[in-house]
Amino acid sequence: MSHGAVSQSIPIATAYDTLGEEGLKHSLVQTEAKAIYCDPHLLPTLLNPLKEAKAIKYVIYNSDTEVKQADIEKLKAEFNYLTILSFEGLRKLGENHPHDPVPPEPEDLCCIMYTSGSTGTPKGVPVKHKAVVAAIAGVDTIIGPYLGPGDALLTYLPLAHILEFVFENACLFWGGTMGYGNPKTLSDGSVRNCKGDIREFRPTILVGVPAVWESVKKGVIAKVNQGSFIVRNLFWGALAAKGFLMSTGLPGTAALDAMVFKKIKDATGGRLRLCMNGGGPIAKDTQRFISLAITPMIGGYGLTETTAMGALMDPMHWTDNALGDIPSSIEIKLIDFPDAGYYSTNERPQGEIWIRGDSVFKGYYENEKETKESLTEDGWFKTGDIGEWDSNGHLKIIDRKKNLVKTLNGEYIALEKVGLPAAWALTPVLTGLESCSWNLFTALLLSLRISVYMLLLTVTNPLPSSYRLSLL
Numbered sequence: 001m002s003h004g005a006v007s008q009s010i011p012i013a014t015a016y017d018t019l020g021e022e023g024l025k026h027s028l029v030q031t032e033a034k035a036i037y038c039d040p041h042l043l044p045t046l047l048n049p050l051k052e053a054k055a056i057k058y059v060i061y062n063s064d065t066e067v068k069q070a071d072i073e074k075l076k077a078e079f080n081y082l083t084i085l086s087f088e089g090l091r092k093l094g095e096n097h098p099h100d101p102v103p104p105e106p107e108d109l110c111c112i113m114y115t116s117g118s119t120g121t122p123k124g125v126p127v128k129h130k131a132v133v134a135a136i137a138g139v140d141t142i143i144g145p146y147l148g149p150g151d152a153l154l155t156y157l158p159l160a161h162i163l164e165f166v167f168e169n170a171c172l173f174w175g176g177t178m179g180y181g182n183p184k185t186l187s188d189g190s191v192r193n194c195k196g197d198i199r200e201f202r203p204t205i206l207v208g209v210p211a212v213w214e215s216v217k218k219g220v221i222a223k224v225n226q227g228s229f230i231v232r233n234l235f236w237g238a239l240a241a242k243g244f245l246m247s248t249g250l251p252g253t254a255a256l257d258a259m260v261f262k263k264i265k266d267a268t269g270g271r272l273r274l275c276m277n278g279g280g281p282i283a284k285d286t287q288r289f290i291s292l293a294i295t296p297m298i299g300g301y302g303l304t305e306t307t308a309m310g311a312l313m314d315p316m317h318w319t320d321n322a323l324g325d326i327p328s329s330i331e332i333k334l335i336d337f338p339d340a341g342y343y344s345t346n347e348r349p350q351g352e353i354w355i356r357g358d359s360v361f362k363g364y365y366e367n368e369k370e371t372k373e374s375l376t377e378d379g380w381f382k383t384g385d386i387g388e389w390d391s392n393g394h395l396k397i398i399d400r401k402k403n404l405v406k407t408l409n410g411e412y413i414a415l416e417k418v419g420l421p422a423a424w425a426l427t428p429v430l431t432g433l434e435s436c437s438w439n440l441f442t443a444l445l446l447s448l449r450i451s452v453y454m455l456l457l458t459v460t461n462p463l464p465s466s467y468r469l470s471l472l
Contacts (some may be wrong), residue, residue, distance in 0.1 A: 028053035106130035124365030138327025149175035202269030322394035330357030
């Protein structure tokens with residue numbers, strides 16, 4: 001639907017279903033949208049918003065899932081002027097009445113993407129076509145050298161997510177193949193009598209948000225814990241050994257992948273070479289776990305206002321201590337925040353992250369107040385995130401201005417550090433030590449044995465360079 005609209009230079013507006021009826025009504029009324037496209041199960045939620053969104057004339061629903069005729073009849077009874085049809089019906093109309101493409105200009109509006117902010121009315125972010133092209137160029141300069149026509153991207157995040165929007169268009173630019181999945185049918189365990197989306201499509205690239213990766217990690221650990229004492233400790237020992245070999249540059253990771261991690265890799269289709277986290281910070285241990293047990297996970301940082309541009313990790317510069325390099329389509333600077341002690345002159349430069357470039361928006365849709373607060377006159381977007389440059393020139397997020405509150409003593413302190421009583425804080429640590437100490441000891445011992453064996457093997461019979469660590 002999105003690509004079809006772009007082919008005719010028709011702007012679209014996106015909104016999360018999690019914004020609720022009020023958020024949907026706001027976006028429909030503000031943009032004066034003429035048509036709406038949604039999944040069939042969301043048709044009942046249109047009844048109230050359409051009472052005020054009078055400009056809507058067409059309702060198009062996804063043909064991939066079953067629609068309840070009763071929902072269609074309710075809409076028709078309430079709004080008899082509506083034309084309601086399926087996506088397949090729309091496609092046939094286009095097939096019977098073809099139109100030549102109408103290519104957009106760089107300054108033309110591509111979409112208005114509504115942010116899923118936790119407070120207040122959703123803000124509309126106008127994204128021009130030149131911003132989308134700039135974002136694709138920024139992504140391509142960092143990970144483009146590792147991807148090409150033979151790659152396959154499994155897409156399952158909503159198009160209202162800016163990361164998904166950019167990566168889908170980047171995949172088309174690379175000549176890759178896209179498979180559209182569903183978060184509810186990704187794994188074998190969530191379907192019956194068939195393979196899950198991941199194992200069926202066998203992607204080489206997978207983009208996800210922290211909740212997805214946490215779920216993957218929990219699933220793997222649960223499966224491992226169902227095994228015998230030997231299986232459990234072999235897995236954790238191999239994981240520790242692989243981490244050691246990667247950090248020291250010693251060979252042997254390929255052998256561990258083949259002997260220990262092969263079944264886990266097969267569960268993701270067996271071809272996965274790269275996965276990416278976006279949409280929020282991910283726990284360092286989760287990123288490391290996925291990278292060691294399945295495939296390298298790169299990080300990224302960006303906002304709807306910057307068309308997902310901010311930082312992106314080069315797979316060959318992998319680290320779990322930073323977000324990565326700066327895409328070529330933007331520039332970033334750190335602005336001092338003296339009240340909290342963040343200065344660009346610190347040993348490691350720190351400050352609020354400001355971003356500027358062709359992928360950065362020019363102002364919120366019909367919201368002058370928020371625009372003036374967020375953008376400078378010369379085009380710098382104030383993210384509100386506190387960043388730091390590490391010794392390699394990589395960006396990392398260390399705080400957020402909105403998380404900092406001033407105490408009665410005039411000091412700034414992070415909200416998350418206004419902690420619970422010590423007894424509450426210690427409970428998970430104590431229970432964790434009680435249940436994990438023996439497994440940890442065994443895993444470390446096995447890790448040491450494997451590492452010593454690999455070292456001796458290398459000295460006595462050096463392996464070919466092809467067995468050395470390769471992130472891709």
